Amino acid sequence: MNVSRIPIRIVQVLTVVFCFLLFACTSDSNDSENPASTGGVTASSESTRTVLMLGTRSSQSRPVQVIEANEGQWTSYERAEDFPSTVTLPKGFIRMRDGIELAYTVTLPANESAQPIPAETYPAILIQTAYNKAAGAFVPAIGGADPFMVKRGYATVVVDVRGTGNSQGVWDAFGEKEQGDYSEVVDWVISQPWSNQTVGVYGVSYLGISAILTAAKNHPAVKAAFPIVPIGDGYRDIVFTGGQVNPTFIPLWMGLVTGLGVVPFDALQTDPARGIELLVSHLLNGVVQFQVPTILKALLGENETAFDGEFWKTRSPLEQADNIKVPTFIVGGLRDLFQRSEPMWFEQLKGQTTAKLLIGPWTHIESAGIPSDGLPRDGVPTLQQIQLMWFDQYLKGMDVGADKLPNVTQYVLGHEKYVTASDWPHPGVQATEFYLRGDKSLKPEPAEAMEASSVILQAPLFGLCSSSTSQWTAGALGLLPISCNTEDTFNQIPSANFRTPVLTEDLYINGPIAADVWITTTGREAALSVRLSSYDPATGRSKSISNGLLTASHRAVDDTKSRFMNGLRIQPWHPFTKEAVLPVQPGAPMLLPVEIFSTAAVIPKGHQLQVSINSSNLPQGLQPVPQLLGGLLGAINILNSDEHRSKIVLPVVPTSALSQ
Incomplete structure (x- = not known):
C-alpha cells in the first residue's frame, strides 16, 4: 500500500483514536498556620x-x-508564493559530538518541475521532533514541512531527536544530551549550500519545546522563534501538579512517543539491518530504561522523580528564559496542558526581546488544528498567516509590521471573543x-x-x-x-x-x-x-x-x-x-x-x-x-x-x- 496517498484527515483521526485507546488501556496576618507553614521562608x-x-x-x-x-492591531497578512513547487532532498544524518547520528529531512522551494533551483539560498525553519518525521509527512503538526511556507521561500529542516525515529541514541525527554544537540543541528543547517545562514525555530508541543530550548542556546544564526503550546515548568505545569503525578497525559504521551517514535520507518525501508538495530535500541533504551521506570518511580514516590530537583529543572525551559534574545511569538491555550506557563513566557521575555502572546480557547490538539483552531476569528488571522508574518519580518528582514502586532491577545471565556491588551498580567x-x-x-x-x-x-x-x-x-x-x-x-x-x-x-x-x-x-x-x-x-x-x-x-x-x-x-x-x-x-x-x-x-x-x-x-x-x-x-x-x-x-x- 502506498502510505503517501493516505489522506491527512484520516491520519489525524487515527492519531486521536490511538491517544484515546492509550487512555482507556498565605498571605494576611490571620492566615498563618505557623512558621513552618511556609517552610521557614518569610515574604520578601x-x-x-x-x-x-x-x-x-x-x-x-x-x-x-x-x-x-x-498601539498594535491585528491585520490579515497575505503574500503570494515565490516558488511554484517544493522538493524534498535525499534523507541523511547529522553526526553529533559523541558520534550519534540524527536523521534529517530537508524540503526546499522548487521550480515548475519540482527540481531544486541552483545557487538559491533560503532562511531555514528548523523543527525537531520526537514523534518521527516520517509520521510528520502525513500530520505536519508532529513534524513535517508546510508547503505554504516552503513556496514562500523557506527551507524546512525536520530532525528526529536522539533515540526517536531514524536517529540513534537514547531518548530521555529534553535531557542534557538532547539539548546539547540543538546548537550542533543549527551549525549543520547553516553549513548547507542552500542556507543563507539564518534560522527560525518552530513547532507545536514537543516541537515547540525543542524550539524554545534551541532559542535559549543563543546561537547567532537563530533569529526568531514561534513555539506553539510550549511547556514552562515540567514539574508544576503537568507531571507533578500540586505534588501529584499526572495519570492520564503522561502515560498517553510516552505511549505516543513509543507508538510513533520507536519505529524507524525510513531506515526499515532503505536499510533494514540499520532499521532493526534502531528499533531494538529504541525499545530497550527509550522504553525499557527510561519511559517505564520513570512512570513507575513517579507512582511509587521515588525521591529523585517525585520531588522537584535537577531532573525537573533540566526539563523546565522557563529556567532558561533569560537566555532568549530573539523575537518570540508564544501561542497558548486556555484548556492546554501547559496553560499555567504560557502567559508567563511572555512575561519573562517581554523585557529582553520582542515578544507576543496569543492564547486561544484551545486544548492541546486543537492548538495543532485538530480538528480545528477556529481561526480566523475576531480579527485574528490564521496561525499560518501569523507565522509567515513573523518569519518574513525576522528571518527575511521584510518590514511587515510583525513588531506592531498586539502584545497580548487572549480568548475570554464567557465573553467568547478574543481581546487584546498591552501586557500580561493585565495593567x-x-x-x-x-x-x-x-x-x-x-x-x-x-x-x-x-x-x-x-x-x-x-x-x-x-x-x-x-x-x-x-x-x-x-x-x-x-x-x-x-x-x-x-x-x-x-x-x-x-x-x-x-x-x-x-x-x-x-x-x-x-x-x-x-x-x-x-x-x-x-x-x-x-x-x-x-x-x-x-x-x-x-x-x-x-x-x-x-x-x-x-x-x-x-x-x-x-x-x-x-x-x-x-x-x-x-x-x-x-x-x-x-x-x-x-x-x-x-x-x-x-x-x-x-x-x-x-x-x-x-x-x-x-x-x-x-x-x-x-x-x-x-x-x-x-x-x-x-x-x-x-x-x-x-x-x-x-x-x-x-x-x-x-x-x-x-x-x-x-x-x-x-x-x-
Missing part, C-alpha cells in the same frame, strides 16, 4: 509592590515592568479577596466568628466527568459530544460548593488565582482540588473556568518566589522538595495555598462565581502510592472562622478593558 520586602513576577528555582520574584501602551488587574463562608457563600467580608465547616470525603476518583478529562487527555476525549467536556455540573455533586450572590454586573478575571483553604483531616495525608466555574442559577449548570490541585504535605510556600499583587499573594511558589515536606496531623488545622492556573473569563451578570472543592481530580493528578495510602477513606473539614479564614484571591480587571 518587595511583596507590597503592585505586582511581583513569579520566581523560578534559581530566581526570586521581582517587580513587573508594566507595559501601558498598546488594570487588582487582586481581590472573596472569603468562603459557613453558609456556602463567597463574600468580600471574612468570617468574624466560628462558622459551619464543610465536609468532603477523601477519595482519588473525583473529576472524571469534568473539563479536566478533556484537558488532560490533550483534548482527545474532548472530541466526544458529552457535556462533561465543558461543564462541571456533575463534578460539583461530591464537592463543597461556595457561590457569590447573583452578580448584578459582569465580573472579569484575568491572570493567576490563589485559594487559601484551611482544613483538618482524619487521615495522615490529604489533598484539595479547587475548581472555578460560572454557575447559572436559572439552570443549575456550571461552566468550568480553571482549577488547581495540592497535596497537603506539599503545602510549604516560599514567599520569596511567590507572586504578589497589590500586597496579596495570588500565585504561591511551592518548593515540592523532600526537605520542604510538612507533616499532616489528624485533626490539626492546616492552611493549603492552592495555585489555580491562569485564565481569562467573564462571569456574566445574572450568574454566580462558584468555587468547588473536593479531595481529588483524577484526570489531572494522583498522589504517589505512599501519600495516597495515608489519605484513603478519610474526611476533610473546610474551616471558616475568624481564626481560619479560607478565601480565594482573584485577578479582577475592569470590564471596560473588554472593549479595548
Whole structure:
C-alpha cells in the first residue's frame, strides 16, 4: 500500500483514536498556620509592590515592568508564493559530538518541475521532533514541512531527536544530551549550500519545546522563534501538579512517543539491518530504561522523580528564559496542558526581546488544528498567516509590521471573543479577596466568628466527568459530544460548593488565582482540588473556568518566589522538595495555598462565581502510592472562622478593558 496517498484527515483521526485507546488501556496576618507553614521562608520586602513576577528555582520574584501602551492591531497578512513547487532532498544524518547520528529531512522551494533551483539560498525553519518525521509527512503538526511556507521561500529542516525515529541514541525527554544537540543541528543547517545562514525555530508541543530550548542556546544564526503550546515548568505545569503525578497525559504521551517514535520507518525501508538495530535500541533504551521506570518511580514516590530537583529543572525551559534574545511569538491555550506557563513566557521575555502572546480557547490538539483552531476569528488571522508574518519580518528582514502586532491577545471565556491588551498580567488587574463562608457563600467580608465547616470525603476518583478529562487527555476525549467536556455540573455533586450572590454586573478575571483553604483531616495525608466555574442559577449548570490541585504535605510556600499583587499573594511558589515536606496531623488545622492556573473569563451578570472543592481530580493528578495510602477513606473539614479564614484571591480587571 502506498502510505503517501493516505489522506491527512484520516491520519489525524487515527492519531486521536490511538491517544484515546492509550487512555482507556498565605498571605494576611490571620492566615498563618505557623512558621513552618511556609517552610521557614518569610515574604520578601518587595511583596507590597503592585505586582511581583513569579520566581523560578534559581530566581526570586521581582517587580513587573508594566507595559501601558498598546498601539498594535491585528491585520490579515497575505503574500503570494515565490516558488511554484517544493522538493524534498535525499534523507541523511547529522553526526553529533559523541558520534550519534540524527536523521534529517530537508524540503526546499522548487521550480515548475519540482527540481531544486541552483545557487538559491533560503532562511531555514528548523523543527525537531520526537514523534518521527516520517509520521510528520502525513500530520505536519508532529513534524513535517508546510508547503505554504516552503513556496514562500523557506527551507524546512525536520530532525528526529536522539533515540526517536531514524536517529540513534537514547531518548530521555529534553535531557542534557538532547539539548546539547540543538546548537550542533543549527551549525549543520547553516553549513548547507542552500542556507543563507539564518534560522527560525518552530513547532507545536514537543516541537515547540525543542524550539524554545534551541532559542535559549543563543546561537547567532537563530533569529526568531514561534513555539506553539510550549511547556514552562515540567514539574508544576503537568507531571507533578500540586505534588501529584499526572495519570492520564503522561502515560498517553510516552505511549505516543513509543507508538510513533520507536519505529524507524525510513531506515526499515532503505536499510533494514540499520532499521532493526534502531528499533531494538529504541525499545530497550527509550522504553525499557527510561519511559517505564520513570512512570513507575513517579507512582511509587521515588525521591529523585517525585520531588522537584535537577531532573525537573533540566526539563523546565522557563529556567532558561533569560537566555532568549530573539523575537518570540508564544501561542497558548486556555484548556492546554501547559496553560499555567504560557502567559508567563511572555512575561519573562517581554523585557529582553520582542515578544507576543496569543492564547486561544484551545486544548492541546486543537492548538495543532485538530480538528480545528477556529481561526480566523475576531480579527485574528490564521496561525499560518501569523507565522509567515513573523518569519518574513525576522528571518527575511521584510518590514511587515510583525513588531506592531498586539502584545497580548487572549480568548475570554464567557465573553467568547478574543481581546487584546498591552501586557500580561493585565495593567488594570487588582487582586481581590472573596472569603468562603459557613453558609456556602463567597463574600468580600471574612468570617468574624466560628462558622459551619464543610465536609468532603477523601477519595482519588473525583473529576472524571469534568473539563479536566478533556484537558488532560490533550483534548482527545474532548472530541466526544458529552457535556462533561465543558461543564462541571456533575463534578460539583461530591464537592463543597461556595457561590457569590447573583452578580448584578459582569465580573472579569484575568491572570493567576490563589485559594487559601484551611482544613483538618482524619487521615495522615490529604489533598484539595479547587475548581472555578460560572454557575447559572436559572439552570443549575456550571461552566468550568480553571482549577488547581495540592497535596497537603506539599503545602510549604516560599514567599520569596511567590507572586504578589497589590500586597496579596495570588500565585504561591511551592518548593515540592523532600526537605520542604510538612507533616499532616489528624485533626490539626492546616492552611493549603492552592495555585489555580491562569485564565481569562467573564462571569456574566445574572450568574454566580462558584468555587468547588473536593479531595481529588483524577484526570489531572494522583498522589504517589505512599501519600495516597495515608489519605484513603478519610474526611476533610473546610474551616471558616475568624481564626481560619479560607478565601480565594482573584485577578479582577475592569470590564471596560473588554472593549479595548
